[in-house]
Amino acid sequence: MNLNALSDFILVATNEGLGKASRASGISKATLSRRIADLEEQLGVRLIERSSRGLKLTEAGTMLMFRTEGLLSEVSEAMTAVGDGISTPRGRLRVAAPALFSQLAMGRIGAEFCAAYPEIEIEIVAEDRMVDLIEEQFDVAIRINPSPDSNLVGRCFARDSLVVVAAPQIIRPIPGAIRAIPAIVTSGFQPRNWTLDGGKLVLEPIPKLRFSSLLMVRDAAIAGGGAALIPQSIAWNQLARGDLVQWGIASGPEPTLWVLHTSRRLAAPKVRVFVDFLCARYPHMSLVLNG
Incomplete structure (x- = not known):
């Protein structure tokens, strides 16, 4: 051709x-x-x-x-x-990232990346859906706990924890039998118990408020609307200030964030440096320390 x-x-x-x-x-x-x-x-x-x-x-x-x-x-x-005779990273870089992570971190990361690599123009799209990198012309995707995909390669760059939090005036249930509690949940909540700290405390969340955003769930918890199961990375400031109290860490797999790109494409310099830059941004693999 x-x-x-x-x-x-x-x-x-x-x-x-x-x-x-x-x-x-x-x-x-x-x-x-x-x-x-x-x-x-x-x-x-x-x-x-x-x-x-x-x-x-x-x-x-x-x-x-x-x-x-x-x-x-x-x-x-x-x-x-x-x-x-060089491999200077340049060109347009399109990145798909989860909405919550985009709102919390990608603005700063994008600005710092462009300052470090002035010949790259970056576009970050907040997408919770599973984008097709090839069909939709994305260079990189950031995903939470991605399923194995032979067409994609990448690195895990950060980890988080799911914690149950509530306002200080709400009394933490005493461990023992399963405790029913008024809860703030996301719109897609599926009924299931919250098991904390390896089974020491088991809660039955009774939804009282539903929101489409985890940030709204957190803010409703601060306002005393009930207990909430949210990522620790969006609550650690409020926990440090005493606006929220942590009841425990949820048992089960922890959320991990991966930066992925397609294995069927050339590994362009702009993609390589973005992957390295993002991983260096989280040297301790913790979202909390870099919130």
Whole structure:
């Protein structure tokens, strides 16, 4: 396949027309049109529908653009690095991260990263859903307790704990039989007991307040709305000030945060330095110490 023709197709597709692509690149519209026609003939499919109203990608054209745009960008970066004799991280870096972690930490991390690597433009998208790195053109994803995926590689950079907290005026139940308590929970709460400190205290949460955000759950607990099971990383300041009291640490697997990227792509310098930067930001693997 002619990479120049493929590059010109991406150029026309991203600029949504031959005219804009020609002005952006300095390549004549006739040359761009001919190269795209040659690419269509080679592939045996139509990539662009041409009409008096302009150009529109076909289904095949859309698929080709999404699957190759990021790869061509990384190949271009690699060739530039080789030509310069260096591997300076540069270009646009798209990161998908959980909403809560984004709100608490990614603003500072993004600013510090850009200061350290001024030739990188970073975009951070707060996404709790499972994004597809290739289809949605993300370079990196930060995930909590990710399932094994042969298409992804990465590193665990931080750990957290789930703790039950309440306002100081709410009396902690005495260990013994299962204790029912008024609870503040998230919208997706599924009924189950909270087992603390290896089984020393078992609580039956009776939902009284439901929120879609863990930060709202924490604030409602501070206001005395009931007990809440939340990450320690979003409560340690309030615990230190005495706004909240910790009843215990929840038993079970602890939340871990991983920074992942696809193993099917070139390991671009911008991805490598971001992974290293994020891991160095949490040298003790603790979100609490870096909250």
